[in-house]
Amino acid sequence: MIPGRTRARLGWVDAAVLTAVVVALGYVFHRVEAVLEYRWDWSAIPNSLYRWDEETGRWVPNLLMQGFFTTIRLAILSMIPAALFGAVFGVLRTAGRLFPRLLSRTYVELIRNIPPLVFIFIFYFFISSQIMPVLGVEDFVRRASPATLRSLELVFGPAALIPNVISGVICLAMFQGAYMTEIVRAGIQSIPKTQTEAGLSIGLSRWELWRRVILPQALRRVIPPLAGQFITLVKDSSILSLISIQELTFLAMETAVSTTRVFEVWITVAALYFCLCYFLSLLFGRLEKSAAAARA
Amino acid sequence: MIELDGVSKWFGAFQVLRDVRLRVAEGERIVICGPSGSGKSTLIRCINRLEEHQEGRVVFAGRELGADAAGLTEVRREIGMVFQEFNLFPHLTVLENCMLGPVRVLGMTPADARERAMEFLVRVRIPEQAGKHPAQLSGGQQQRAAIARSLCMRPRVMLFDEPTSALDPVMIKEVLDVMNDLAQSGMTMIVVTHEMGFARTVADRVAFMDEGSIVECLPPDRFFTNPADERTKRFLSQIL
Ligand SMILES: Nc1ncnc2c1ncn2[C@@H]1O[C@H](COP(=O)(O)OP(=O)(O)OP(=O)(O)O)[C@@H](O)[C@H]1O
Ligand SMILES: [Mg+2]
Numbered sequence: 001m002i003p004g005r006t007r008a009r010l011g012w013v014d015a016a017v018l019t020a021v022v023v024a025l026g027y028v029f030h031r032v033e034a035v036l037e038y039r040w041d042w043s044a045i046p047n048s049l050y051r052w053d054e055e056t057g058r059w060v061p062n063l064l065m066q067g068f069f070t071t072i073r074l075a076i077l078s079m080i081p082a083a084l085f086g087a088v089f090g091v092l093r094t095a096g097r098l099f100p101r102l103l104s105r106t107y108v109e110l111i112r113n114i115p116p117l118v119f120i121f122i123f124y125f126f127i128s129s130q131i132m133p134v135l136g137v138e139d140f141v142r143r144a145s146p147a148t149l150r151s152l153e154l155v156f157g158p159a160a161l162i163p164n165v166i167s168g169v170i171c172l173a174m175f176q177g178a179y180m181t182e183i184v185r186a187g188i189q190s191i192p193k194t195q196t197e198a199g200l201s202i203g204l205s206r207w208e209l210w211r212r213v214i215l216p217q218a219l220r221r222v223i224p225p226l227a228g229q230f231i232t233l234v235k236d237s238s239i240l241s242l243i244s245i246q247e248l249t250f251l252a253m254e255t256a257v258s259t260t261r262v263f264e265v266w267i268t269v270a271a272l273y274f275c276l277c278y279f280l281s282l283l284f285g286r287l288e289k290s291a292a293a294a295r296a
Numbered sequence: 297m298i299e300l301d302g303v304s305k306w307f308g309a310f311q312v313l314r315d316v317r318l319r320v321a322e323g324e325r326i327v328i329c330g331p332s333g334s335g336k337s338t339l340i341r342c343i344n345r346l347e348e349h350q351e352g353r354v355v356f357a358g359r360e361l362g363a364d365a366a367g368l369t370e371v372r373r374e375i376g377m378v379f380q381e382f383n384l385f386p387h388l389t390v391l392e393n394c395m396l397g398p399v400r401v402l403g404m405t406p407a408d409a410r411e412r413a414m415e416f417l418v419r420v421r422i423p424e425q426a427g428k429h430p431a432q433l434s435g436g437q438q439q440r441a442a443i444a445r446s447l448c449m450r451p452r453v454m455l456f457d458e459p460t461s462a463l464d465p466v467m468i469k470e471v472l473d474v475m476n477d478l479a480q481s482g483m484t485m486i487v488v489t490h491e492m493g494f495a496r497t498v499a500d501r502v503a504f505m506d507e508g509s510i511v512e513c514l515p516p517d518r519f520f521t522n523p524a525d526e527r528t529k530r531f532l533s534q535i536l
Binding site: 194195197198199200201202203204205208212213216217220 | 344346369370372373374375376377379381383384385386387396397400401442445446449
């Protein structure tokens with residue numbers, strides 16, 4: 001609660017809570033300073049964000065910022081297939097026929113009932129050994145002309161890491177798609193049956209009913225929770241570090257080891273994630289408001 | 297034009313409709329009344345097959361309603377339906393609500409559909425509401441918009457399921473006036489309602505339903521003064 005915005009007066013409960021928080025924080029700092037005898041040293045951090053490149057004579061992103069950009073790429077790239085999986089399976093989930101419903105249910109239940117980490121280990125093994133060779137990504141990158149390579153790098157990041165990023169994207173999309181499926185299903189099922197009846201009674205075919213009545217209404221209800229899920233996706237992308245996708249968390253581990261400044265590195269990484277996710281939630285909040293205003 | 301012949305229907309083990317027989321001629325206006333839960337809604341929903349019946353036959357203009365999906369949309373475009381809760385499409389304006397069927401079902405051009413929609417919005421006396429969304433309208437206006445939406449399909453029959461039950465008195469009159477006009481124009485109508493004034497002045501026959509069957513179906517003068525069945529008498533004494 002922000003007192004300035006809500007204009008709530010500070011009661012004694014608030015005062016007590018505030019005191020408790022201050023005391024707790026003070027205690028933590030005391031432990032770190034006096035008992036842990038941790039000597040803070042932030043000097044290595046700026047250099048692990050950006051470093052001076054002698055050859056080109058420019059500042060270039062170092063590991064942490066490289067990882068940060070890869071995380072953003074992973075998030076954006078996997079959002080598209082994840083939303084696609086969510087849309088397709090979410091629609092199948094509400095289908096009249098048994099088989100599509102069963103297929104989509106299996107997908108959702110399988111992913112929801114296995115820890116993400118375990119799923120990603122299994123699935124990554126499958127992708128890297130089966131799917132990637134079939135897609136021929138590595139060959140494609142090797143043979144690409146400089147022009148295509150440049151546009152590929154714009155989308156996927158450094159050429160050497162393209163197969164790596166694509167595996168990460170597929171894993172993340174499969175995994176997040178299951179949650180999006182549930183969001184889409186809930187959105188579709190929240191449209192009352194009476195809308196279907198009204199549509200049928202003016203003679204709309206099943207397809208037209210779906211296209212003109214159900215879908216436009218479901219879409220509006222689904223956008224806000226999907227935006228929320230996108231933020232979750234950004235955070236969940238950190239588990240890809242465990243299959244050696246070189247995103248922020250993975251490179252943070254390397255940086256923490258090489259600089260030995262464990263606390264400082266992880267606090268910096270936390271700040272980077274926080275900024276990204278908080279920026280996204282502000283952005284989505286604003287978009288939602290302007291969409292609501294446009295509708296009224 | 298409509299023929300129900302021995303129609304029975306069950307929800308699980310519960311029998312909602314018992315051997316219902318009803319013939320409605322072209323231009324005829326039928327009012328159906330009866331206590332809550334007697335199966336009135338279920339009955340008229342069987343006429344455009346929003347509910348499936350299990351026994352008997354439902355015939356519309358010589359076509360029997362069955363599982364055949366293509367034939368079903370053909371029939372449904374000729375049967376208009378008005379619901380108690382209006383059921384307008386909330387994401388579309390009133391005008392768009394009215395144009396949807398003509399454009400997507402009848403294949404009219406948007407310009408023609410718009411012209412037709414405006415014509416019917418004038419008939420239900422809300423042309424000035426055309427650009428608004430349903431949520432911005434009063435209940436009476438919404439119900440009249442819903443009537444216009446059905447009329448835009450140029451149906452041969454209009455079904456009404458308690459069209460005024462969700463409205464307060466002033467709005468009830470607005471809607472009944474529109475339904476009166478419609479009756480004057482010769483539309484075939486089947487109306488589930490407890491508005492006995494409407495039944496008296498507009499109906500050709502009034503049917504009383506109880507426990508899933510039509511107990512009797514008489515012209516209004518006889519229905520109101522001299523019903524044959526005890527249950528009808530009791531019902532009438534309760535609501536009049
Ligand atoms: N989908 C359904 N599943 C099970 N039972 C149902 C269903 N729809 C209706 N019923 C039952 O069938 C009976 C008849 O319902 P119906 O809606 O046709 O009555 P009604 O005469 O229209 O009543 P009201 O005046 O309250 O609208 C009721 O007892 C109701 O509980
Ligand atoms: Mg009813």
